[in-house]
Amino acid sequence: MDGDTHGRGPRLPNGAREAELLGLLQRAEAALTPGEVAxxxxxxxxxxxVVTILTRMHAKGLLTRTRRGRAYAYAPVTDDAGLAARRMRTVLETRPDRExxxxxxxxxxxxxxxDLLRQLLGPEPDSGD
Structure with missing residues (x-):
């Protein structure tokens, strides 16, 4: 076999497929059903x-879903920057030595x-000197 999934395109790692579907959903103007994604x-x-990947992404908390007829329609919980921040928080929360x-x-x-991080954290509190 040549890496094909029965004539359906090259086989990619799940993370790459998830990223592909997430990007598609982020560009969509509304939530999409698996049929629309396919x-x-x-x-x-x-x-x-597509159903399997979207279901796994929903279970990971990356997508919301609402009933639309007999199917669910999926949408990202946040934009790309928000998802990256969530991943960073998850890593931080799973380590024993946060400092x-x-x-x-x-x-x-x-x-x-x-410098950007300092700006985002805001001014340091006055030391009262």
Whole structure:
């Protein structure tokens, strides 16, 4: 076999497929059903594969879903920046030494990113000197 999924396009890792579907949903103007997603993909994935991927993404908290007829319509819970921030928080929350993780993260920032982070955190409180 040549990496094809029965003539349906190249086989990609689940993370790549999830990213592909997430991007498609983020560009959509409204929530989409699995059938609509499969159609937009031009038959690259079967309907059942699309349902499986969307269901897994919903279980991971990446998508919301609402009933539309006999199917669910899926939409992202947030934009790309929001999803990246959620991943960063998840990593931080699963580590026992938050201070060490944050220190390593801060040490790895470029000067520009460190300045931006300082701006986003706001001014330091007055020390009362």
């Amino acid at each position: 159609e937009l993909l031009g038959g690259e994935l079967t309907y059942s594969t 060490a993780v944050l220190a390593r993260f801060a040490d790895g920032l470029s000067a520009t990113d460190a």
